[in-house]
Amino acid sequence: xxxxxxxxxxxxxxxxxxxxxxxxxxxxxxxxxxxxxxxxxxxxxxxxxxxxxxxxxxxxxxxxxxxxxxxxxxxxxxxxxxxxxxxxxxxxxxxxxxxxxxxxxxxxxxxxxxxxxxxxxxxxxxxxxxxxxxxxxxxxxxxxxxxxxxxxxxxxxxxxxxxxxxxxxxxxxxxxxxxxxxxxxxxxxxxxxxxxxxxxxxxxxxxxxxxxxxxxxxxxxxxxxxxxxxxxxxxxxxxxxxxxxxxxxxxxxxxxxxxxxxxxxxxxxx
Amino acid sequence: xxxxxxxxxxxxxxxxxxxxxxxxxxxxxxxxxxxxxxxxxxxxxxxxxxxxxxxxxxxxxxxxxxxxxxxxxxxxxxxxxxxxxxxxxxxxxxxxxxxxxxxxxxxxxxxxxxxxxxxxxxxxxxxxxxxxxxxxxxxxxxxxxxxxxxxxxxxxxxxxxxxxxxxxxxxxxxxxxxxxxxxxxxxxxxxxxxxxxxxxxxxxxxxxxxxxxxxxxxxxxxxxxxxxxxxxxxxxxxxxxxxxxxxxxxxxxxxxxxxxxxxxxxxxxxxxxxxxxxxxxxxxxxxxxxxxxxxxxxxxxxxxxxxxxxxxxxxxxxxxxxxxxxxxxxxxxxxxxxxxxxxxxxxxxxxxxxxxxxxxxxxxxxxxxxxxxxxxxxxxxxxxxxxxxxxxxxxxxxxxxxxxxxxxxxxxxxxxxxxxxxxxxxxxxxxxxxxxxxxxxxxxxxxxxxxxxxxxxxxxxxxxxxxxxxxxxxxxxxxxxxxxxxxxxxxxxxxxxxxxxxxxxxxxxxxxxxxxxxxxxxxxxxxxxxxxxxxxxxxxxxxxxxxxxxxxxxxxxxxxxxxxxxxxxxxxxxxxxxxxxxxxxxxxxxxxxxxxxxxxxxxxxxxxxxxxxxxxxxxxxxxxxxxxxxxxxxxxxxxxxxxxxxxxxxxxxxxxxxxxxxxxxxxxxxxxxxxxxxxxxxxxxxxxxxxxxxxxxxxxx
Numbered sequence: 020x021x022x023x024x025x026x027x028x029x030x031x032x033x034x035x036x037x038x039x040x041x042x043x044x045x046x047x048x049x050x051x052x053x054x055x056x057x058x059x060x061x062x063x064x065x066x067x068x069x070x071x072x073x074x075x076x077x078x079x080x081x082x083x084x085x086x087x088x089x090x091x092x093x094x095x096x097x098x099x100x101x102x103x104x105x106x107x108x109x110x111x112x113x114x115x116x117x118x119x120x121x122x123x124x125x126x127x128x129x130x131x132x133x134x135x136x137x138x139x140x141x142x143x144x145x146x147x148x149x150x151x152x153x154x155x156x157x158x159x160x161x162x163x164x165x166x167x168x169x170x171x172x173x174x175x176x177x178x179x180x181x182x183x184x185x186x187x188x189x190x191x192x193x194x195x196x197x198x199x200x201x202x203x204x205x206x207x208x209x210x211x212x213x214x215x216x217x218x219x220x221x222x223x224x225x226x227x228x229x230x231x232x233x234x235x236x237x238x239x240x241x242x243x244x245x246x247x248x249x250x251x252x253x254x255x256x257x258x259x260x261x262x263x264x265x266x267x268x269x270x271x272x273x274x275x276x277x278x279x280x281x282x283x284x285x286x287x288x289x
Numbered sequence: 290x291x292x293x294x295x296x297x298x299x300x301x302x303x304x305x306x307x308x309x310x311x312x313x314x315x316x317x318x319x320x321x322x323x324x325x326x327x328x329x330x331x332x333x334x335x336x337x338x339x340x341x342x343x344x345x346x347x348x349x350x351x352x353x354x355x356x357x358x359x360x361x362x363x364x365x366x367x368x369x370x371x372x373x374x375x376x377x378x379x380x381x382x383x384x385x386x387x388x389x390x391x392x393x394x395x396x397x398x399x400x401x402x403x404x405x406x407x408x409x410x411x412x413x414x415x416x417x418x419x420x421x422x423x424x425x426x427x428x429x430x431x432x433x434x435x436x437x438x439x440x441x442x443x444x445x446x447x448x449x450x451x452x453x454x455x456x457x458x459x460x461x462x463x464x465x466x467x468x469x470x471x472x473x474x475x476x477x478x479x480x481x482x483x484x485x486x487x488x489x490x491x492x493x494x495x496x497x498x499x500x501x502x503x504x505x506x507x508x509x510x511x512x513x514x515x516x517x518x519x520x521x522x523x524x525x526x527x528x529x530x531x532x533x534x535x536x537x538x539x540x541x542x543x544x545x546x547x548x549x550x551x552x553x554x555x556x557x558x559x560x561x562x563x564x565x566x567x568x569x570x571x572x573x574x575x576x577x578x579x580x581x582x583x584x585x586x587x588x589x590x591x592x593x594x595x596x597x598x599x600x601x602x603x604x605x606x607x608x609x610x611x612x613x614x615x616x617x618x619x620x621x622x623x624x625x626x627x628x629x630x631x632x633x634x635x636x637x638x639x640x641x642x643x644x645x646x647x648x649x650x651x652x653x654x655x656x657x658x659x660x661x662x663x664x665x666x667x668x669x670x671x672x673x674x675x676x677x678x679x680x681x682x683x684x685x686x687x688x689x690x691x692x693x694x695x696x697x698x699x700x701x702x703x704x705x706x707x708x709x710x711x712x713x714x715x716x717x718x719x720x721x722x723x724x725x726x727x728x729x730x731x732x733x734x735x736x737x738x739x740x741x742x743x744x745x746x747x748x749x750x751x752x753x754x755x756x757x758x759x760x761x762x763x764x765x766x767x768x769x770x771x772x773x774x775x776x777x778x779x780x781x782x783x784x785x786x787x788x789x790x791x792x793x794x795x796x797x798x799x800x801x802x803x804x805x806x807x808x809x810x811x812x813x814x815x816x817x818x819x820x821x822x823x824x825x826x827x828x829x830x831x832x833x834x835x836x837x838x839x840x841x842x843x844x845x846x847x848x849x850x851x852x853x854x855x856x857x858x859x860x861x862x863x864x865x866x867x868x869x870x871x872x873x874x875x876x877x878x879x880x881x882x883x884x885x886x887x888x889x890x891x892x893x894x895x896x897x898x899x900x901x902x903x904x905x906x907x908x909x910x911x912x913x914x915x916x917x918x919x920x921x922x923x924x925x926x927x928x929x930x931x932x933x934x935x936x937x938x939x940x941x942x943x944x945x946x947x948x949x950x951x952x953x954x955x956x957x958x959x960x961x962x963x964x965x966x967x968x969x970x971x972x973x974x975x976x977x978x979x980x981x982x983x984x985x986x987x988x989x990x
Contacts, residue, residue, distance in 0.1 A: 093771060093799075103778055221522075228422040235421050260523075280418035283463070287423075287524035 027121045030082035038067070038074035039207055044194045048075050051192040057145045057168040059188060062196030065242025067207075068171045071196070072126045081165060082123040084114045088133035094140045097127075098153055110156055119144065119151050122163030130170040131183055138187050144168055145190035198230065204243060212250030218259075221288050222246050225263065228284045229271060236277045241267045259289035291330050294323035300334065301352055304341050308349045315349075321356025329359050336371055339712040347378055350387040358393050366400045372715050379717050399450065406450040407458040416443075416466045423467070423521075424474055426664065430466065436579040438469040439586045440478060440593075440665075451576065457531070464528055464577040467521070471513040472579065473664065477554055478586060481667045483594060489583035491558060495565065502580075504564060507571060508543055509557045510578045511536075515548035532575055539569035590665055597662050598673050604655045605674065612644065701726050706893045708854065711930035721890040723857040728848065731878030733871045739831045743978065747835060750982050754839040763797050770798030806989055807843040807865060807904035809895050813913045814848040814860060815886040821974050822914050822951065823882050828978035829912065830862075830877050834869055836982045842989070843904065846873075849891040850883035853921040857890045858883065865902055887919040889931035892946070896939040908988065909939055911948040912981065916958060933962045949984055951977060 051058050052075075060068045069085070076083035086097065099113035118125035130138065143150050149162040170191065172183050199207060201223050208219040223246065230240030249266040253259060263285035272278055292300070298319035305315060322333055333355045341348035351371070358367050370393070378386035389396075399406060413430045420428045420443065433444025443466055449458040472478065478488050495501035518525040536544050543560035546552065564571070642651045662669055701724045708720035740747055764770070766777045774797045781791055810833065812826055830846060837844045845865040851857035862880065863873045892909065899907050917928030936946045948959055948968040959968040971980045 095772060100772055101775065103773060106782060108775065108778075231424065232418060232422050236418055276414050277418060280415050280422060283415075283419060284422040285523075286527075287467075287521040289523045 027082050027117065027123065030084050030123060031080070032073055032077040032083060035077050036070060036073040037210055038070055039199065039203055039210075041067075041196065041199050041203065044071065044196070045075070045078070047192065047194055049079070052079060052167050055149065055164070055167075057170070057191050059191035059193040060169065060171040060196060061174055061193055062171075063198065063239055063242060064173055065244030066196045066198050067243060068196055069126075069128060072124070072169060076124050079124070081167065082118075082121065083126060084118045084123050085126045085128060086114050087128045088130050088137070090132055090134065092133040092137055094134075094136045095155075097137055098140060098151070099155075101155065115140070116151060116153065116160060119160050119162045119166050122165030124167040124169060127168075127170040129173065131172055138184065141168065141170070142187070142190065145187075198226070198240075198243060201227070204246070207243060208246050208250050211247045212254055214250045214253060218253060219250065222249060225267070225285055225288050229267065229281060232277075232281070236274070237271055237281075239271070241271060245270055260286050263289065291325065291327050292323065294319045297322050297330075301337070304337055305345060305349050305352065308346050315352060318352040318356065322352070325356065325359055329364065332364055332367075333359065336368075340371070340375065342712055343375060343378060344383060347374070347383060347386055347390075350390045354390050354393060361393060362397050362400065366397065369400065370396050372713065375713060375715075376718055379720060399448075402450050405453060405455050405458060406448050407455050407462060408448045409445050409462070412459060412462050416445075416462060419463065420466060420470050423470055426473070426661070428470060428473070436465040436469060436577070437581055438472055438579065439582050440473055440589055443469045460527070460531065461577060464524075464532070465579060467517060467524060468510065468513060468577050469579045471517055472509070472581060475513055475516040476664075476667075477509055477513070478581065478590065479554065479665060479667055482670055483666065487583070487587050488554070489587060492583075495562075501561060501565060504571065505557065505561050506578055506580045507574055508547070508560050508564070509554065510575055511544045512547040512552055512554075512557050515552070519550065528577075532577065534572060534575070536572060537570065539564055539567060540572060594662070594665055597658065601655075601658050601662065601669070601673055604652070604658055608644075608652065608655065704894055704897075706890045708889055709931045709934035711926065721854045721857050721887065723859055723890050723894050725859050725861055728860045728862055728876040728879045730872065730875030731880075733875040733878065735827070735878035736831055736874035739828050740835060743828070743832060746979055747832065750832065750836050751839055754836045754986065764800050765797060766792070766794040767796045767798040768794050770796030772797045804840060804842060804989070805905035806908065807899065807902045807906070808837070808845075808908040808910060808985070809865070809899055810844065810846045811891060811895055811909060811911045812846065812848045812862075812880065813886060813911070814850040814880060814883050815914070815918070816882050816884055818914050819882040823880060825974045825977040826912055827877060827880055829981040830880075832978050832982045833985060834877070836985065838869055843902065845898070846877070847891075847895060848880050849888070850885065851887045851890075851919060852884040853919060854887070854890075854923070857887050859891060859894055865898070885919040885923075886913070886915065886917050887923050888917040888928070889935040892932065892935035892939055896935070896942055896944055899944055900942060906989070907944045909944050909946045910985070911946070913948055913950045913952070915950075915952045929958050929962060936962060947984075947988060949981055
C-alpha cells in the first residue's frame with residue numbers, strides 16, 4: 020500500500036486569485052500574521068471568506084491547507100492517525116499537524132460545524148504557546164514561525180449549538196465580512212462572469228431584494244457566490260428567469276410561498 | 290319524510306324564540322323550508338343549530354334566506370355561503386354578516402365564476418413577501434374597498450374576478466400591489482420638508498377638488514409606470530402585454546414628460562393643472578390604478594417622521610460620542626458640524642457624510658435610517674442633523690419618556706390564531722389574540738429552597754437521569770470506523786503469520802447515542818390552580834428543571850391563562866434556548882394563578898415555537914388541573930374539540946403531546962384529546978412534583 024499524499028508544494032497557490040477588498044481586511048490580516056495571532060473570519064456564506072484566504076496565502080506566499088469542517092470531523096481527522104503500512108504502523112500527520120510542521124496557513128472553514136473536541140485541539144495553537152500536543156505519539160509539536168491558523172464562522176445561524184465558545188473566539192483577531200457594497204459587487208460579478216454592466220447591476224439588485232427578505236422567511240439572502248453562479252449560467256446562454264430560478268431561488272428555499280415570491284421578484288427584474 | 294311547515298315552525302320557534310315577536314314570526318321561513326326535500330331540510334336544520342350557537346339573530350336571518358338559497362345553489366355552495374357569513378360575523382359583526390346572508394344572488398354568481406376568482410387571503414402572504422423584497426420597508430396587505438394605501442398598509446379588494454382566469458386575476462393583484470408600493474417608493478406623497486404642504490393640501494387648492502384628485506391618480510399612475518419600467522423591467526413587460534392602451538393628445542404628452550428619470554410628483558401636479566385648464570381628453574383608468582387615503586396617510590407619516598427623527602438624532606449622537614472617544618480633542622464637543630450631501634440622480638441616491646468638513650464613512654444603521662426618511666422627505670432637514678444642543682436634549686428626554694411608555698404598552702408580542710369550531714366544521718379565522726407576557730419575578734431563592742426540601746429525592750432523580758444521559762463509547766473490532774484498532778491488527782498479523790483466517794474487524798468506531806430531545810412544558814395557570822395546586826406546579830417545574838439540566842435536553846417553560854379570545858396570555862418563564870439562570874428561577878417562583886384555561890391557542894403557539902427547533906424528538910407536556918374552559922363559551926365540547934384539533938395539528942408537525950393532570954375525571958375527556966396512552970392522572974396534588982419528573986423519565990427512556 021502506498022499512500023498518495025499530496026506534497027506541501029501542491030498547496031501553494033501559484034496564480035493570483037481575484038479578490039476585491041471591502042475595507043482594511045488585508046492590512047489587518049497581514050498585521051495579525053506578522054504578530055502570529057490567529058484570525059477569525061466572520062460572515063455569511065458566499066461573501067468571499069474562502070477567496071480572501073486564497074488571496075492572502077498567495078500574497079504571503081504560504082501554502083494554504085483548507086479543511087471544510089463537518090459534524091463528524093474529529094480531532095484525529097485534524098491531528099493525524101496511525102496507518103498500517105507494510106505490516107508496520109506509521110504515523111500520518113493530519114492537515115493541521117502538517118501545516119504546523121511546515122509553516123503553512125491552515126484554514127478551518129465553518130469551524131462550528133466540527134465536533135466540539137476539535138475546537139479544543141486548536142486552543143494551544145491559538146495562543147502564545149503555539150504548540151500542538153499530539154496525544155497518540157506523545158509529541159509536542161511547536162509551530163513553525165510561518166504557520167498561521169485561520170478559522171471561519173457564520174454568526175447568522177440562530178442555533179445555540181452552532182455558536183462559537185468564548186474560550187475559542189477570544190483567541191482570535193476577528194475580521195468581519197459582509198456582502199460587498201452594490202458597486203463593488205457589480206464589479207465582482209462582471210469580473211467573475213464576464214456579464215455586461217446592465218445585467219450584472221440587475222443581478223446585484225435582485226440579490227438586494229432577497230437580502231431584504233432575510234429574517235422574513237428566508238434564512239439568508241442570495242450570496243455573492245450565487246450571483247456568480249447565476250452570471251455563469253447567463254453567460255452560457257440560459258434564459259434569465261430560468262437561471263435565477265435554478266441558481267438562486269431554489270438554492271435559497273424549499274418553501275413554496277417563499278419560492279414563488281423569490282421567483283417573481285426575479286421575474287420582475289428580468 | 291320531509292317535515293311539514295307546522296312541524297318546522299315549531300322547531301324554528303324553539304331555537305329562535307329569543308328574537309321572535311308577534312310581528313316577527315318564522316311562518317314564511319317554515320313554508321319555504323317545508324317544500325325542500327328530506328336531505329335539504331336536515332342540512333338546513335343542522336346549520337341552524339350551528340349558527341344559533343354563534344348568534345340567534347343571525348340564525349333568524351339565516352332561516353329567512355335558507356329556503357331560497359337552497360333553491361338557487363347546490364348544498365356545497367350553500368355551505369360556503371353560510372361559512373362566509375359566519376366568518377364575516379366573527380370579524381365584522383352581526384350587521385355585515387346579515388347583509389352577506391341576504392346577498393344570495395351575488396354569491397351564487399361569484400360561485401359560478403369560482404374558477405377565476407382569486408381571494409386576497411390566498412395571495413396575502415405572497416404579496417407581502419414580494420413587496421418586502423422590492424424594498425426593505427414592510428407593507429402590510431389587508432382587504433379594503435378599493436386598491437389604496439396609507440403608506441404602511443396596502444389595501445386591496447377582498448377578491449378579484451374581473452379578468453377571465455384565476456392566473457390573470459392573481460397577476461392583477463400583483464400589479465395593483467406593485468403600483469401602491471411604487472407610490473410609497475417613488476415619492477407620490479413625498480414632501481420637500483416637514484413643513485411643506487402635503488399632497489392633500491395641494492390637491493385642495495383646485496376648484497373641483499374631487500375631480501382633480503381623480504385625475505391626479507390617473508396621471509400619477511403614468512409617472513409610476515415609468516418608474517416601474519425602469520426599476521422592474523421584467524414586470525413592466527408583462528404589464529404592457531396585458532394592460533396596454535393608447536394614450537392620446539395632451540395626456541400622451543404628459544406621459545412622455547413624466548417618463549423622464551427625474552420627474553417627480555410636482556411634474557404630475559403641473560400636468561394635472563394643464564389638463565384641467567385645457568379640458569383635455571382623459572383615457573379610462575388603468576385596471577390596476579390605486580389611490581390613497583390622504584388624511585390617514587398624513588397622520589401616519591407625521592408620526593413616523595417623529596419617530597425617525599428621534600432615531601436619527603440618537604444615531605448621530607452615537608456617532609459623535611464614538612468620534613469623541615476615538616479622537617479626543619479633534620472636535621472636542623458635541624457641536625460637530627454634520628453635513629449630508631445628497632446626490633440624487635433619480636434612481637440611486639448617494640450621499641456623503643462630512644463631519645466638520647471631514648468625509649466620514651456612513652455607518653450602516655445611519656444609512657438605513659436616512660433611507661427611511663428619504664422615502665417621506667426629499668432631503669433630511671438640516672436641523673435634524675445638527676440638533677441645537679440644549680433643545681435636543683430636552684426634546685429627546687421628553688420623547689424618550691413617551692416612547693418608553695409606548696414600548697411598555699406594546700411590548701408584549703401579539704399573535705393571532707385560528708380556532709376550530711366543531712359545530713361548523715371550520716376554523717374561525719384569526720379568532721384568538723395571544724400575548725406573550727413577561728412574568729413578574731418572584732424570589733429566586735425559592736428554587737434552591739425547594740431543591741433543598743426535596744433533597745433526597747433530587748439525588749435519586751439525578752442518579753436516574755444520569756443513566757439516561759448520552760453515552761459515548763468506543764466499539765472495538767468493527768468492520769469499519771474512524772480509527773484503527775491496533776490490538777485487532779496485531780492479532781490479525783499474528784493470525785496471518787500462522788496462516789489462520791484473517792479477520793476484517795480491524796477498526797474502532799465511536800458509538801454515540803445522542804439524546805436529541807426538545808421539550809416544552811405548558812403549565813396551567815388558570816384561577817382554579819390557586820393555592821395547593823400552583824405550589825405543587827412550581828415545585829414540579831423546579832424538580833423537572835433539575836432533571837433536565839442533568840440530561841442536557843433543551844426545554845422551554847410557559848404558563849398559560851387568559852380571559853376570552855381577545856386576551857389569551859402566555860407567560861414566558863423560560864424559552865427553549867435560554868439557560869437556567871437566576872432570572873428563570875425567579876420567574877418560576879413568580880408563577881401565579883390567573884384567569885381561565887383556553888388551551889387550543891396555547892398549543893398552537895407553542896407548536897409554532899417548537900417548529901423552528903431542530904430536534905429528533907419534540908415533546909409538548911401539559912400540566913393541567915382540568916378541562917379547557919374560558920369565559921366566552923370556550924367550554925364543554927367546544928373547548929375539548931378545539932384543543933383536540935390543536936393537538937392533532939401539533940402531532941402533524943411531529944410534536945408528541947402529553948398531558949399530566951390532577952383532574953380525577955380526566956379519563957372522560959383526555960383520551961379523546963390526547964389519545965389513550967398520552968396522559969397520566971396524578972391522584973394526589975402532593976405527588977405532582979415527583980410524579981412529573983418520573984413521567985418524563987418514562988417518556989424519554
